[in-house]
Amino acid sequence: MPMQALPEGMTVLERGWLSSNNVLFHQPGHPAALVDSGYCSHAEQTVELVEQALGGQPLELLLNTHLHSDHCGGNAALQQHYPELVTAIPPGEAAAVRDWDEAALSYAATGQECPRFVFQRLLQPGETIALGGRDWQVWSAPGHDMHAVVLFEPASRTLISGDALWADGFGVVFPELEGADAFGEVAATLDLIEQLQPLVVVPGHGPVFDDVPAALAAARRRLAGFLLDPARHAGHAARVLLKFRLLDWRRQQLGALLAWAGATAYLRTVHRRYFPSLPFDAWAGVLVAELERSGAARREGAWVLDMANTLPARSPGN
CATH class of the missing domain: 1.10.10 (Arc Repressor Mutant, subunit A)
Structure with missing residues (x-):
């Protein structure tokens, strides 16, 4: 069967694993928006890809599913290139971004880099945000990152999952490394995704997929193994x-x-x-x-x- 189509005007720029996928919305008559901006080493390429895809239209909105460096490392470059750009982040680390606390933001602890950026609004779980002429729901998705969100469009049943669900698993559960009990949060987020019943998932890394039951089953098997042997x-x-x-x-x-x-x-x-x-x-x-x-x-x-x-x-x- 053919892959479930993405909503009109939504383009996925699939990147290598150093940079997260970029999800671009460029529907005529609506502000151009981007979800996640990749790693800083690829920032120049990210700007070029977005600029080429938009064909001269300005990027007006930038959203981050979470603030790991491979998802927001291009924020600063995009903000410099598009001075009127509005950036929206999950609320849990707003103070750390405002103060630029690299320890709280994990960049120092992981040995990674992320140029300083600013934000103008928050992605509050429970709200909706207009992207490409459609209303996308913001859902809290803790586990891989305790402050992460996913975006869901109920009419097309499209999910932007960040690192909460990939075709063959999910991202490293970093809070567990710090001693937090986060495997339970991963399980709850997988349950949430199952309840939303998406037809197609745009993950933070890897190709778009539509066999969501298989992906959830693979993720749960992986989680069960980690629970048995942390x-x-x-x-x-x-x-x-x-x-x-x-x-x-x-x-x-x-x-x-x-x-x-x-x-x-x-x-x-x-x-x-x-x-x-x-x-x-x-x-x-x-x-x-x-x-x-x-x-x-x-x-x-x-x-x-x-x-x-x-x-x-x-x-x-x-």
């Missing part, structure tokens, strides 16, 4: 952080990669809580070896090379 999730999260850094660098000397890992708070926390029996550098070396075995990285002498534009969703130990 260390499995922690190891997966550590590999994802290393892989994300490699996606940006493309290649790096092993010593520099291990030094970055040692300076990254989330990796230090994962090691301390779940893998203390190994010295940190030895454990980080094991992570690199696991990326190699999965095909996500390759060693060339003292160098570690990124080998695939994908995160290690199924790397050893997952």
Whole structure:
């Protein structure tokens, strides 16, 4: 059967895993809007893609499903390019953005970058927002990020899911790494998505999909495995952080990669809580070896090379 059509005037710019997908609304007679802006390394490309797609029409509204660096890293560049741009963010981290608290925003803890941006309005769960001439519902979707939202258009039953649901799972549950009980929030968000009964899902990463029951089943199996063995999730999260850094660098000397890992708070926390029996550098070396075995990285002498534009969703130990 053909894929369920997206609403008219809605375009998905599918990006690699370093940058989240961009969802563009450009319906004639309505303000142009973008959901999520990718990582800062791709900011110039993001501006070019949006400008080309709009054909000279100004971008008037920018929304973020959540404020991880790969979803809002292009905000500052878009704000500079479109001076009248209105940016809307979930309310949970409004104070952190206003004060630019990089610790609260997770950029320091994950060893990632995000240029400072501003916002003018909030995406309050329970409200609707007009995008492309349709009213989209804003729903709270905690788990991967406790402040995340998803957007749902009930007439077409289209869901913009951010990292709450992918075709084969969901994003790393970062609050769990900090000691929060967030797996239950993931389960509740999956239940919410099932209750909304979307016909088509635009995820934060990967292709648009319409076999939503299969995606939910895969996500729940994955969650069940993490609940049985939280260390499995922690190891997966550590590999994802290393892989994300490699996606940006493309290649790096092993010593520099291990030094970055040692300076990254989330990796230090994962090691301390779940893998203390190994010295940190030895454990980080094991992570690199696991990326190699999965095909996500390759060693060339003292160098570690990124080998695939994908995160290690199924790397050893997952």
